[in-house]
Amino acid sequence: TKVESKPQTANHTVVGDLSEQIKAATQETHVRAENTDLMTSFQKGQITRTQYKVLLCSLYEIYTALEEALDRNSSHPAVAPIYFPQELDRTEALERDLEFFLGSQWRSKVIVPAATHRYAQRLREIGKVKPELLVAHAYTRYLGDLSGGQVLGKLAQKAMELEGKDGLAFFSFPGVSSANRFKQLYRSRMNSIELSEEQRREVLQEAVDAFNFNIQVFDDLQKMLSVTSESAEKPKGTSRSTPFPPPSSVQLTVGLCVGLLTVGIGLYNF
Numbered sequence: 001t002k003v004e005s006k007p008q009t010a011n012h013t014v015v016g017d018l019s020e021q022i023k024a025a026t027q028e029t030h031v032r033a034e035n036t037d038l039m040t041s042f043q044k045g046q047i048t049r050t051q052y053k054v055l056l057c058s059l060y061e062i063y064t065a066l067e068e069a070l071d072r073n074s075s076h077p078a079v080a081p082i083y084f085p086q087e088l089d090r091t092e093a094l095e096r097d098l099e100f101f102l103g104s105q106w107r108s109k110v111i112v113p114a115a116t117h118r119y120a121q122r123l124r125e126i127g128k129v130k131p132e133l134l135v136a137h138a139y140t141r142y143l144g145d146l147s148g149g150q151v152l153g154k155l156a157q158k159a160m161e162l163e164g165k166d167g168l169a170f171f172s173f174p175g176v177s178s179a180n181r182f183k184q185l186y187r188s189r190m191n192s193i194e195l196s197e198e199q200r201r202e203v204l205q206e207a208v209d210a211f212n213f214n215i216q217v218f219d220d221l222q223k224m225l226s227v228t229s230e231s232a233e234k235p236k237g238t239s240r241s242t243p244f245p246p247p248s249s250v251q252l253t254v255g256l257c258v259g260l261l262t263v264g265i266g267l268y269n270f
């Protein structure tokens with residue numbers, strides 16, 4: 001379904017509620033996110049344990065950064081209205097899932113690609129210098145989890161033949177009795193945030209960026225997995241493993257090869 005473009009005033013001020021604008025602004029990238037290989041595996045009910053485990057690792061780094069940024073800014077006027085740690089926090093759920101899949105030493109086994117570090121880095125940065133943009137990231141993850149996430153949880157359970165709820169805490173929100181009603185509340189809280197026109201435009205841009213960060217994480221995870229899979233294509237991207245510093249053009253090629261190798265070795269231990 002096509003969302004009509006929003007009316008604009010003479011000086012190009014976008015009008016309407018933030019919740020509607022943000023949905024319209026991210027509609028295109030949402031489709032791209034849905035169509036990534038990783039999300040397609042999910043939707044086809046073909047997600048493998050390895051895919052799911054590396055996804056959990058990245059989500060853990062992302063939610064740790066997101067929730068730390070929200071906590072540290074919980075009384076900021078642009079964060080307080082959408083601050084729902086009790087209902088939404090995912091960090092602890094992810095810890096339980098990772099322990100289930102990777103065992104009690106899970107912390108030493110967490111492996112994430114470069115895109116995940118970049119995403120978490122952006123979250124930490126805006127937590128420090130532009131907390132008014134956090135709503136864009138909280139919206140992108142939490143409203144997504146409360147929307148498609150519920151169906152994905154069932155598909156994951158079936159695909160991995162999991163008995164009961166073990167390993168699926170990420171998908172469950174015990175503090176939210178109706179996802180739809182909670183989403184309504186969340187939207188009205190978003191709409192109550194006072195933003196200048198400039199800030200509003202920045203929030204919309206940040207939401208598009210947030211979707212793109214997610215897409216890059218999914219793509220990097222697939223590349224990472226293709227290193228260990230015989231049938232997969234040779235990766236051509238720039239995934240690097242955890243121990244590497246930010247990219248330097250000189251070291252990029254070497255870093256890429258060594259990084260992929262390290263990730264490959266790490267995955268065999270999964």
Ligand code: HEM
Pocket residue numbers: 019022023030033034039040042043139140141143144145147148149152211214
């Ligand atoms: C398998 C992949 C996905 C499927 C099948 C899916 C499906 C859906 C569905 C059915 C909705 C509800 C739409 C509505 O109520 O109007 C939704 C909403 C949403 N999704 Fe996804 N989604 C997927 C991936 C993602 C990803 C990767 C993200 C971001 C990281 C995301 C973020 C969102 C957000 C923020 C909303 C709320 C939109 C709004 O009401 O403003 N989704 N999704």
